[in-house]
Amino acid sequence: xxxxxxxxxxxxxxxxxxxxxxxxxxxxxxxxxxxxxxxxxxxxxxxxxxxxxxxxxxxxxxxxxxxxxxxxxxxxxxxxxxxxxxxxxxxxxxxxxxxxxxxxxxxxxxxxxxxxxxxxxxxxxxxxxxxxxxxxxxxxxxxxxxxxxxxxxxxxxxxxxxxxxxxxxxxxxxxxxxxxxxxxxxxxxxxxxxxxxxxxxxxxxxxxxxxxxxxxxxxxxxxxxxxxxxxxxxxxxxxxxxxxxxxxxxxxxxxxxxxxxxxxxxxxxxxxxxxxxxxxxxxxxxxxxxxxxxxxxxxxxxxxxxxxxxxxxxxxxxxxxxxxxxxxxxxxxxxxxxxxxxxxxxxxxxxxxxxxxxxxxxxxxxxxxxxxxxxxxxxxxxxxxxxxxxxxxxxxxxxxxxxxxxxxxxxxxxxxxxxxxxxxxxxxxxxxxxxxxxxxxxxxxxxxxxxxxxxxxxxxxxxxxxxxxxxxxxxxxxxxxxxxxxxxxxxxxxxxxxxxxxxxxxxxxxxxxxxxxxxxxxxxxxxxxxxxxxxxxxxxxxxxxxxxxxxxxxxxxxxxxxxxxxxxxxxxxxxxxxxxxxxxxxxxxxxxxxxxxxxxxxxxxxxxxxxxxxxxxxxxxxxxxxxxxxxxxxxxxxxxxxxxxxxxxxxxxxxxxx
Amino acid sequence: xxxxxxxxxxxxxxxxxxxxxxxxxxxxxxxxxxxxxxxxxxxxxxxxxxxxxxxxxxxxxxxxxxxxxxxxxxxxxxxxxxxxxxxxxxxxxxxxxxxxxxxxxxxxxxxxxxxxxxxxxxxxxxxxxxxxxxxxxxxxxxxxxxxxxxxxxxxxxxxxxxxxxxxxxxxxxxxxxxxxxxxxxxxxxxxxxxxxxxxxxxxxxxxx
Numbered sequence: 001x002x003x004x005x006x007x008x009x010x011x012x013x014x015x016x017x018x019x020x021x022x023x024x025x026x027x028x029x030x031x032x033x034x035x036x037x038x039x040x041x042x043x044x045x046x047x048x049x050x051x052x053x054x055x056x057x058x059x060x061x062x063x064x065x066x067x068x069x070x071x072x073x074x075x076x077x078x079x080x081x082x083x084x085x086x087x088x089x090x091x092x093x094x095x096x097x098x099x100x101x102x103x104x105x106x107x108x109x110x111x112x113x114x115x116x117x118x119x120x121x122x123x124x125x126x127x128x129x130x131x132x133x134x135x136x137x138x139x140x141x142x143x144x145x146x147x148x149x150x151x152x153x154x155x156x157x158x159x160x161x162x163x164x165x166x167x168x169x170x171x172x173x174x175x176x177x178x179x180x181x182x183x184x185x186x187x188x189x190x191x192x193x194x195x196x197x198x199x200x201x202x203x204x205x206x207x208x209x210x211x212x213x214x215x216x217x218x219x220x221x222x223x224x225x226x227x228x229x230x231x232x233x234x235x236x237x238x239x240x241x242x243x244x245x246x247x248x249x250x251x252x253x254x255x256x257x258x259x260x261x262x263x264x265x266x267x268x269x270x271x272x273x274x275x276x277x278x279x280x281x282x283x284x285x286x287x288x289x290x291x292x293x294x295x296x297x298x299x300x301x302x303x304x305x306x307x308x309x310x311x312x313x314x315x316x317x318x319x320x321x322x323x324x325x326x327x328x329x330x331x332x333x334x335x336x337x338x339x340x341x342x343x344x345x346x347x348x349x350x351x352x353x354x355x356x357x358x359x360x361x362x363x364x365x366x367x368x369x370x371x372x373x374x375x376x377x378x379x380x381x382x383x384x385x386x387x388x389x390x391x392x393x394x395x396x397x398x399x400x401x402x403x404x405x406x407x408x409x410x411x412x413x414x415x416x417x418x419x420x421x422x423x424x425x426x427x428x429x430x431x432x433x434x435x436x437x438x439x440x441x442x443x444x445x446x447x448x449x450x451x452x453x454x455x456x457x458x459x460x461x462x463x464x465x466x467x468x469x470x471x472x473x474x475x476x477x478x479x480x481x482x483x484x485x486x487x488x489x490x491x492x493x494x495x496x497x498x499x500x501x502x503x504x505x506x507x508x509x510x511x512x513x514x515x516x517x518x519x520x521x522x523x524x525x526x527x528x529x530x531x532x533x534x535x536x537x538x539x540x541x542x543x544x545x546x547x548x549x550x551x552x553x554x555x556x557x558x559x560x561x562x563x564x565x566x567x568x569x570x571x572x573x574x575x576x577x578x579x580x581x582x583x584x585x586x587x588x589x590x591x592x593x594x595x596x597x598x599x600x601x602x603x604x605x606x607x608x609x610x611x612x613x614x615x616x617x618x619x620x621x622x623x624x625x626x627x628x629x630x631x632x633x634x635x636x637x638x639x640x641x642x643x644x645x646x647x648x649x650x651x652x653x654x655x656x657x658x
Numbered sequence: 659x660x661x662x663x664x665x666x667x668x669x670x671x672x673x674x675x676x677x678x679x680x681x682x683x684x685x686x687x688x689x690x691x692x693x694x695x696x697x698x699x700x701x702x703x704x705x706x707x708x709x710x711x712x713x714x715x716x717x718x719x720x721x722x723x724x725x726x727x728x729x730x731x732x733x734x735x736x737x738x739x740x741x742x743x744x745x746x747x748x749x750x751x752x753x754x755x756x757x758x759x760x761x762x763x764x765x766x767x768x769x770x771x772x773x774x775x776x777x778x779x780x781x782x783x784x785x786x787x788x789x790x791x792x793x794x795x796x797x798x799x800x801x802x803x804x805x806x807x808x809x810x811x812x813x814x815x816x817x818x819x820x821x822x823x824x825x826x827x828x829x830x831x832x833x834x835x836x837x838x839x840x841x842x843x844x845x846x847x848x849x850x851x852x853x854x855x856x857x858x859x860x861x862x863x864x865x866x
Contacts, residue, residue, distance in 0.1 A: 108707060142748065280692075281692075284696075288699075291703070293750075315700065315703055315704065318700070318703075319696075319700055322696055323696055323697075326692045326693040326696055327693060328695055329689065329692065329693075330689040330690045330692075333689045334685065334686075334689055370699075370702065373702060373703070374702055386754075386756040386757065387756065388756070518791075518792045518795050518796075598684065598796050599796075599798065600793055607795050607796075609792070609796065
């Protein structure tokens, strides 16, 4: 009964989404206030039914209802309860349901925090979000129903993919989807503004907090994913340039560009068409990412659901949504005029460089991701574009971005004298060069140029941001005054830039000075790596709830003192009989010790992969600092315009939270 | 921002009418550029969806395997050449440690090596020796011998577009099947094993 209830709730959500699209949009065009006012309650109802459907699927998982095909394929009676719940979004159908639920959550948030915006604008925004969800709900109901039944029911489930049985999976996809789907808000705002013909500074100001929120979630989601891949996939990499990773990274790059470009549109009334196009593209790339992952056009390490028929449907959604919006853009954009003028050397100019670099980076990732597909479509065979391409293209772009990023906060809007800026920055540049040079000489090992470049740009970002903060403090002598001199918007920006510098240090040092070694270790044997000595102490068998494992105890010694005890495992999951490497990591601020078991060699020995990864934590630490900066910036008082309810309610309803 | 782009050069014509025409044309066209990009992308994706990766024609089918003479991966001092392919049916598998799709097909190769008795020879393509060996140590090693093709020259002779690719070579050294992309259980069942039985009537598995 529960699955049928869920299925029914999905169908109701689809009906409501259709209404939410048609009536408010028509109302906004024909100036019918009652039709427009339907948008908010419709969004609430749709969210309610999506949540009901989601709850039903969770209930089926908890109750081990193996008559539901999706449950039977992705769960098992031995699977621990938290993973049974996380398994809801562990595969195709359920993750689509999550996608759709999150979209409706964003809708409700927009409905709730938009009372300062004109009703017609809100109606259009919610209508656009409604039609997007029509696409996804119908996709689910027609091609990938999570509630499909099978009779007789399976006696036992096929278990969740062991790779996904991990706390990382519980958080990673919801965070990532919050980000992906969150860009639909900026997208809908842009479309609503295009339909209404008013692409102006208020539109940009309304979009800013929403774009920031989505960006924060996406940042956290990508960092979690990278961290999860690092400790779960068992070979110690933190980024693979895998199509699925790229799919989340491209919207992030464009979202970052969008945040900056929105600032210009808001403050200076420039870049309007560009901002609008970025908003459309950021969400389009989220959709494209969904298409690439779900359709199986690309072979990827974690493309877990691949089906050409579904691919055609998502492609249809993509064409209608993106094609429609770009057509609208082509019709409306010629009439949009920027009033803000600026010199090439000004904050606008530097933000333009930022935008261009980020756009080129996103385009390079897109090219690398689609190149194999293009070759295949032209009949030239299937290939795999590897990290060499991405690293070659990406590293110079990020260094360039870092240089511009240091200058941005120090320049004025409109126009800035180059000589004056050079005078201010000379000591900073000198300090960065000295610090980076001495670090490069100390670390050395024939990688001096890249060490220097990476650390120079990182310290450049760090110090020039510090300089910008100090200049704001120039006439403040009390702590209170100092606090007041930094608005949340400014300090959020400074913090996010600091996060970028931290990540840059992490990437540079880990990539250049990480050491790894594959050795054969029997009990009592030792191996040396990067100043540490690893000793295999013992091997034993361990039984988990749904797996059996061999566990090794390996101690790491430094100058004959034990610094870490590591317990790597090799697991065999009973149902899917797939082996899984559970790496053991001794985490530290300056270095991680990473030990993973390979294959047994003979009776008492194992091949073991040892890694010493300096500063690898900084990569994720930096991402967290970036996200914190985003939160701080989003909390700025300027954005609290949506909370005040409209003075007169048009539909007579009462808002309980008001 | 597109307004900072320059109008296409009409230098040399100096015809005001013509220049105005281009100006107007560009004013319309430039807003259609994003849409055009989308149309191209969709065409590409549609083509990608409809393609069957197994339908890549190869001039090598039913021809003798191209010549090669390469050092072995595990022991650079020893070599392997075309003559070594002869004598028994062999699967030549082109792979690299940097190739994600190779990881997908790897467990299948391990199964094949264990159960079918088919000899599998690897062609390690544009790879670093240490990384390739580490990769095998981590994931298991289905190969009887591996040729190390660091600069990819032999792969050109074999008409390799990318990795992974697999060739079935019969006991006489003639290529009987080529598969582009990762091997899947369906490909093995419906193509590789039937073709193997055709070309090599002896049962592949000694127990059969």
